């Protein structure tokens with residue numbers, strides 16, 4: 001029995017049994033490439049066995065650092081972008097109350113976490129400095145390369161703030177660097193300055209790194225249960241180890257996506273029904289988009305948070321171009337529920353709902369929306385999760401990582417690299433005049449002057 005359940009009843013009208021059979025060999029081939037390490041990019045597939053093989057000593061070090069941060073700081077500023085950010089942000093929102101940073105300290109499980117270095121907005125950085133004000137804080141800077149522009153800019157700013165507040169030596173004790181094990185700008189600076197460091201393993205790319213120190217340190221510092229997170233991922237590793245499509249829901253999900261894509265459903269919307277799962281969708285979009293979007297192929301990953309976005313994107317989903325399908329995260333037991341207050345009058349027309357809870361209404365809305373969207377020509381895959389807890393999150397992370405690796409190989413691309421991301425960096429560095437980009441600087445600036 002798997003911990004999360006895939007319900008494909010609303011895909012049936014769009015995909016016949018023989019199509020399922022036709023995709024079977026493709027998935028079997030992808031399974032072999034992944035499990036036997038013969039696929040392209042195999043050197044980046046250590047996430048596959050990470051839940052069973054993770055470095056226990058590093059894990060303990062993370063737990064100790066988290067305790068130290070909780071003992072001397074009210075705030076942890078987590079600096080990183082892309083895979084060095086989205087997993088921790090997803091977990092922070094998924095595992096904690098909606099307004100965690102606004103709750104009184106005794107109601108929080110750990111420190112407040114704020115994220116920086118994920119944009120180049122000067123206003124955002126200025127506003128965050130104002131929030132920190134005179135509160136004690138630490139910094140976890142996360143970058144494999146140590147030269148990514150956005151986190152490097154933010155790190156300079158928060159390092160300077162730490163130094164002003166605690167002196168150079170005091171600042172060093174509040175900087176935690178998560179980076180490459182043996183090279184790179186951040187690694188070198190950390191060695192020189194004596195920051196406590198954590199490792200981004202070589203065999204795990206950024207978007208697959210949430211279950212390494214990249215995600216685990218911020219999650220643990222915020223009071224998230226990282227032991228349960230890893231336990232959930234390990235259970236998924238065991239449950240989804242079967243090569244046969246019929247016994248492996250992660251493969252079944254990959255097979256359905258692949259078939260729908262071939263039939264013209266080229267955009268997948270990850271639908272969430274809880275505001276605290278918005279960043280689950282953001283994490284998922286990087287995982288899916290960077291893994292699959294190559295050689296002018298791949299499903300475009302998008303997302304919507306319902307019922308909010310039914311009032312913005314709902315019209316398009318129901319009735320726009322028919323190239324969409326939905327993967328809906330269905331939460332079977334909410335974190336909290338409320339009775340609908342009973343009223344003497346029926347002015348708002350809600351009296352017929354008075355025996356329902358707010359969550360009952362949410363669940364019924366989700367059922368209704370699924371039917372309406374299917375009727376409108378949108379295939380609908382449901383992923384049922386029993387709870388919103390660390391175990392379930394770890395389980396779901398593994399489910400999606402495995403599914404995209406299989407689906408990526410089914411597209412005959414390398415699911416583990418991201419060559420396209422470099423192109424924006426090249427253009428930006430050239431325009432900024434970075435040394436080493438002189439030839440490109442001329443060419444790009446000339447294009448802007450036209």
Ligand SMILES: O=P(O)(O)OC[C@H]1O[C@](O)(CO)[C@@H](O)[C@@H]1O
Nearest residue numbers: 082083084143144145148206421
């Ligand atoms: O960890 P770094 O080197 O700062 O890179 C940040 C992120 O940007 C990417 O290189 C591209 O999105 C990711 O792989 C990585 O997670």
